[in-house]
Amino acid sequence: MVDATFGGVPRQDGGADAAGPLPRVPHYHHVVYRGGAGPVFRIALVNSLLSLVTLGIYRFWARTRLRRYFWSHVELDGDPIEYTGTGKQLFLGFLIVMAILVPLLFGLEYVAMLFPEEAWQQAIIGFVQVFGFLFLIQYAVFRARRYRLRHTLWRGIRCNQTGSGRRYALRAFGYLMLTFLTLGLTYPLFRLKTQSYLMNHTRIGSQAFAFDGSAGALFKKWLLVWSVLVGGIVLFVLARASSGGGNGGVPFSLHDLMSATGSVSILALLAVPLLYAWYRAREFRYFAEVTRFGSLRFASAIKARRVVLLYAIYYAVLAAAAGILFFVLSGFIAGFGEGLMGSFEGTHAQQLQQVQVIGIVVGLVALLIAATLVGTLQPVLVTHPLAHHVIGTLTLKGQYDMEELLQGAKMADRRGEGLVDALDVDVAGF
C-alpha cells in the first residue's frame, strides 16, 4: 500500500518472469526494504494491546510477528529474507534462562546475607554481581544474534553465527573493561572488535562474511560524542557545586539548572543520545565499507542527519506523550485523592492505605500506558524508517554467483534468546 513512498529505490523483480532464461549471474545485486508504516503500526498496536492484557507474556509472540514482517519485506536480488523463529521458542528459552538465573541471583543474595558485617566480602559479592552481569550481557548478545541468524533464510539458505559465545563474551568483556578504564575513550575499539568477531563468524550458507577494519577512523568521530558527554557531566558538577551543592541531600534539583552553566550542561547531556545516533550512523557507513561477502563489497550512503532526525522525532513524541500522561494523571490523583479524603469514613490509617493503593494503581496504569505507547511507537517511528533508510542506502558492489552459495550445516537453535530477555537487554531495537 505504501509502495509509492519508496522513492529513490527502484522496484526490482529480479527478472524471474522475463521471457528468456534466468541469467546465471545477475549484472548487479541489490537489497530493498518494502515495508510500509501502516502495516507496521497495525501490527505494533495489536502487539502492544495483547502484551498489555497478558501482563507482558505475549511479548515473545509480539516480537516474532514484527520480525516476520520486517524480515519478509527485505529483498535481496528480488527474493525476501525470512524469519523462521517462533514465539514459543523465545518463551521457552526465556523460562529456561530464568530457571537458571533466578536461583543463581538468590544464591548470591543469600551469600551476601550470611556476611552482613564483612565489608570486604560484601564488596566481593557486589563485584561478582556487577561484572558477572556485564559478562553475561555480552554472552547474551552473541546468543541472541546467533538465534536470529540461524532463523534467517534467504532462498532457503540458512544464515549462521559461528564462533563461540564464551570467547566472544570474553573478548567483548575485555574491551568493555578497557573502555571503563579509559573513561569511555576507547569505546570505538570495543565496537570494532566485537563487530569484527561477529561479522567474521557470520555466514549465509557456505559463505562467510569478512570484516577487516580498524578503530582509528572512528576515534575522531567518537571524540566529539565523548567530549560533549564528559563536558556535560563536568559542567553539571560545577553547576551543582556553585549553587551550594547540598540541597539537603537531594541529588538533583531544578535550582541547579537556573545558572548558565547548569543549562548548558543539561543541553549537552540531552544532546548525547542524538550525537550517539550520529556516531552509530557514521560507524555503520565505515563498517559497511570494510565488510566483504565473497567477491561482494558493501557501501552505505546512510545519512547521519537523517538518523539523528529520526531519533529526535521519536524522543520528542515520547516526551510529549509523557508530559500529557503526567498532567492527566496528576490531575486525576489530585481530584480523586481530595474526593476520597472528604467522603471516606474511617480512620486515617484506612484513608492512608486507600491513598497508597490508589497512588500505586495510578502509577502502574501510567507505566503500562507508557510501555504500550513505546511498544507501538518504536517500531513505527524508529525501526521501520531506520530499516527503510539503512537498507535503501546500502549498495552491493561486485558480482557473486548465487549457485556457488551452498546450504550450511543444519543447526537447530531452539532455546531462543532467553538470556537477552532475562537480562532485559535491548538488542538492536528488535
Next chain:
Amino acid sequence: MRSMSMSLASSTGGEHLQASGRFNDGHTAARRRVSVAIVGKRLEFREREGTQHWAWPLADLRRVGEERRGEDLILTYVETPDQEDLADARLVVQGAAFRAALLAAAPQLKGERIRRRAVWRPAALTLLVAAGLVAFVLYGLRPAAQAVAAAVPVSWEVALGDSVYDQVLDYFSLFGMQEPHACVAEPGRRALEALTATLAEGDEIGYPYRVVVLDDDMVNAFALPGGRIVLFRGLIDFAERPEEVAAVLSHEMAHIIAQHGVARIMEQFGLTILLDFVTGGGGVITGGAAVILGLSYSRHDEREADSLGIDLLNQAGIQSGGLVSFFERFAQQHGTEDSFGEIGNVLSTHPADGERIAAGRAAARDGRPAFTEEEWAAVQAICDVTEPAL
C-alpha cells in the same frame, strides 16, 4: 507488473491450472524456473529448462512470508511437523488465479488461518496463563506461602527475626529518633516475662519469646518471626489496665505463632519471582503489586492475630477484654490526629475498625487480672532503668 503465465496443460492427462514459479531446492541459492500445477492431492512442479520434477503433498505445504503483500505465495513443505523450522526448500508461485486455487485446495495456507495459529492462539493461551497467574496471586499465593512457612525450622525463623530486629533498631537510630534504649528495670521485666511464659503455654510450637520494651513515646508494638516482640513505652503509658498490655502482648504472640511475618516474606519472595518471570523483571510493577498485596493481607493477619491472641488469654484464664477498650480509646484519642509520616504508627498496620472491635467484644471472656497490682506498677516503671538497645 509481474507477468503471469498460465496455461491449460495436457501433459499430465487432465486439465490442470498451471502457473509459473521459481524454486530453490534448499541446497544452493540458485533459482530455477518451474511450472507448477495442482494434480490431485499434490502440488507438482518441473523445471522449465531441465528435466527435474518434484511433487509435494498439498497437506504438507506450509506458507512463509505470509505478511508480504502481493500475489506471490512462498511455499515450503514439511515431512514431520516438528521440523517445521528446518525445512528449507522454497517454491515461489505467481499469479492471482493460481493462488486462489491453491488456497482452496490447501486451506492451511490461508492468511487468516496462519494468523490464527501465529497470533490469536498464542494470544488466547497467554491471556489464560496471565489470568491463571492473577488468580494464583489473589487466592493461592497466601496459602502456599503459609505452607512453606510451616515447613521452615524454628531455628531459621529465630535467626531471621534476630537479623530483622537488628536492622529495625538501626533504622530507628538512622531516621531521626534518638538512639533506641531498652527498658530493663528488673521487677518490670520479671513481670512481663512471667505473663509471656503463662501465655506461651498455649503455643504448641514453643517459640523462644523475648519481649523488649523500647524507651519511646510511640503507642506501638510489633512482633518479628521466631519470638521477638517489641513494645514501646508509649503503649504501656497509654494502657489504663494490665489487661490492655496483655491483649497487645498476646496479639503479637499470635502473629508469631501464626507465622504471619515469615508467610509475608515468602509471599513477597514468591510474588517477586513470579512477576519477574512474566513481566521480564519490571521492578516497579512487581514492587507496586507487592505493596498492594501486602496491604490487603495485613488486615486479614490483624484479625487472625486478634482472635488467636484472645484465645491465648482465654486459655490462660486471663481477662481478655483489654483489646476492645484499648482500641476504642485509641480511636477516640488518635483517630482524628494527623498520623501521616509517623513511622510505624500503630494505626497504619493495625486498622481499628468497628468490625475488629465487635469481633473482639464477642470473643472476650472474664478471668483473672493479667498482673498483680505490684507487677502492674513494676511494668509501668520498667523504663526507670534503661540501656542502649544496640
